Amino acid sequence: MSFQFTVSPDFTPDHLSGWYIFNTWLQKQTELAIHLEMYNDFQSQRDAIQADNIDLIYANPFDAAMLVREKGFLPLVKAEGAADEALIVVNANSPINDVAELQPGARVAYTEDPDVRLMGMIMLEPGDLDKNNIEPVLTDNYVLVAKHLLKGEADVGIFLAEAYDDLSSMVKKQLRVLVRSQISVIHHALMIGPKLRDRRDELQKILLEMAADEKGRGVLKALGFNAWQIVDDEAMEFMIDLMDTLNT
Amino acid sequence: MIADMNPEDIVGDYREVSLQLYGSILRKILYTEVETPYPDGKLIVSTTNPDGIITHVNRSFVEMSGYREDELIGAPHSILRHPDMPPAAFKDLWETVQRGEKWQGYVKNLRKDGGFYWVKATVIPNVRAGKVVGYTSVRRKPSRSKIEECCKLYPTLF
Ligand SMILES: Cc1cc2nc3c(=O)[nH]c(=O)nc-3n(C[C@H](O)[C@H](O)[C@H](O)COP(=O)(O)O)c2cc1C
Numbered sequence: 001m002s003f004q005f006t007v008s009p010d011f012t013p014d015h016l017s018g019w020y021i022f023n024t025w026l027q028k029q030t031e032l033a034i035h036l037e038m039y040n041d042f043q044s045q046r047d048a049i050q051a052d053n054i055d056l057i058y059a060n061p062f063d064a065a066m067l068v069r070e071k072g073f074l075p076l077v078k079a080e081g082a083a084d085e086a087l088i089v090v091n092a093n094s095p096i097n098d099v100a101e102l103q104p105g106a107r108v109a110y111t112e113d114p115d116v117r118l119m120g121m122i123m124l125e126p127g128d129l130d131k132n133n134i135e136p137v138l139t140d141n142y143v144l145v146a147k148h149l150l151k152g153e154a155d156v157g158i159f160l161a162e163a164y165d166d167l168s169s170m171v172k173k174q175l176r177v178l179v180r181s182q183i184s185v186i187h188h189a190l191m192i193g194p195k196l197r198d199r200r201d202e203l204q205k206i207l208l209e210m211a212a213d214e215k216g217r218g219v220l221k222a223l224g225f226n227a228w229q230i231v232d233d234e235a236m237e238f239m240i241d242l243m244d245t246l247n248t
Numbered sequence: 249m250i251a252d253m254n255p256e257d258i259v260g261d262y263r264e265v266s267l268q269l270y271g272s273i274l275r276k277i278l279y280t281e282v283e284t285p286y287p288d289g290k291l292i293v294s295t296t297n298p299d300g301i302i303t304h305v306n307r308s309f310v311e312m313s314g315y316r317e318d319e320l321i322g323a324p325h326s327i328l329r330h331p332d333m334p335p336a337a338f339k340d341l342w343e344t345v346q347r348g349e350k351w352q353g354y355v356k357n358l359r360k361d362g363g364f365y366w367v368k369a370t371v372i373p374n375v376r377a378g379k380v381v382g383y384t385s386v387r388r389k390p391s392r393s394k395i396e397e398c399c400k401l402y403p404t405l406f
Contacts, residue, residue: 099288100392123289125368128391181289185306237376238384242293245370245386248352 002033003055003196006048008188009039010060010113012163018222019058025219029206030199042112055193061186062114065240073191074200075236077207077228083187085161086119088179091149099178102127102156109137109145109154115186118246120158123179146171185239189231204230250327252276257314258362269326270300277331282363284312292367292387298380300325300342314360325385330358334405345373345383354390354398366395 005026007019016038023036034056039045046063048054049071059067061084067073090096106129110117121131137154139145142163148154150171161180164172190207192200210216211227220227250273255262260280267275292312295304305313305320313320313328320327329338333356344351351371356364367387374382 122388126286126288126389126391128393179288182308183289183291185293234376237374241372241374241384242291242386245350245372245384246291246388248350248370 001195002035004048004053005034005036005056006039006045006054007036007058008060008063009041009045010111010116010160011058012166012224015222015224018219018224021222022219025216026206030203032199042114052193055195056190057193058188058190060113060115060188061239061243062118064189064191064236065243067191067193068236068240072194072197074197075231075233076190076192076200076204078187078189078231079223079225080211080227080229082225083184084115084119085181085183085186086116086123087159087161087164087177087181088120088123089146089149089157089159089164089175089177090155091152092174092176094155094176096155096178099124099127099129102129104129104133105135106155107135107137107148107153108156108158109139109148110158111139111141111145111160113160115243116160117158118243119181119183119186122246123158123181124156143167146175150174185242187239189236190228250275250323253278253360253362257360260362262362265331267329267331269324269329271324273324273326275326275329277329277358278362279331279358279364280362282361284359284363284365286365286367286387286389287312288389290389293384294320294325295374295382295384296325297382300383302327303382312359312365313357314363319360328357330356330364332356332364332402334402336405337402341371345371348373348375348380354394355387356398356402366390366398368394 005023020036023034027034137148142159145157146167149157207228210220252275258278260282262278262280265277267277269275290308292308293306294302294309297303302320302323302325310317337353341351353369355367355369358364368390369385369387371383371385373380374384
């Protein structure tokens, strides 16, 4: 029997090969046959989940509720100390100094990343902006969000904090951060579907021990992580509840 | 139990009122006109048991309320009850979450130092294995225009 593994489409391109390396390592450790399938966008990944074609996923927090409550997934681990945070950014020359100064009709650039978009839209609420009165500027990635701001084609941009921090200093010099979220409890997580339930303890043990092993550390590094950290059921339920309150 | 407010904790000129809280608690409230603005980018999070007793608070909750964590855990959530909040709002909150639904509203909260802060709150039941084990409230920064609407509306609801 072969298992299907997929990664939230918002992973940074630098780490694409890291996920393949991780999958090879995981197969060796578990002696399971695991096929890594990358999807180009969230919708095609969700279709695969709905069709019960996924057994292991590095999931976006936005999809965690659906995975746990509709599809019986269980959390394994998250990247140690990692949290998804969002930024509201303007062109450095923008007259806007506070989200409250934004007006309905503001052009908001963002990507498809569902959790970042959600956090970003919440940070725009103090300006009475919501999805019904903004002009959306949907882009494929954060570099393009920055470009829209630089060219004056968007009034504000919503960034994943990490992606913004990774922009070149040349680009960042021409931008200005209005708000940085400090939520700290929203994070991606590695999760297993019903077919792998029986292997949960074993998988968690292998993953937790990864950082203590030289080869394992190398694989983690390829993913941009230091170590895995356990996510128990209640921690996952709490994050799902929290996302649920934000999703209104 | 909720202790009365202590004049020594209050910052600035204050007024005094007694609030009748649920469970026949009568609490002496000291409150000022000092507003603490909601911090950008933060969420204020708390969880209660099914009876509304606080079981968890995050750091932003502690910072904004002015209480220490150990003063909050075990206290009824009405420890933040501001006299300007109409009782009907909390009646609606409780009826909504006890039906298993999400409640959302704008709340003026009372700080330990007598000041206040406005939040946009969302309260949901925490359902575990089909049972409600508590409630979680997540607050975010409200817009000024919504606060102004509430400042007009709430006095009419008493
Ligand atoms: C999860 C949760 C969060 C709450 N947060 C607040 C709050 O921030 N401020 C507040 O005044 N009441 C809050 N309440 C409502 C209180 O439990 C209480 O109903 C209210 O303060 C009015 O007091 P009373 O019911 O004793 O009259 C919350 C209730 C729940 C279940």
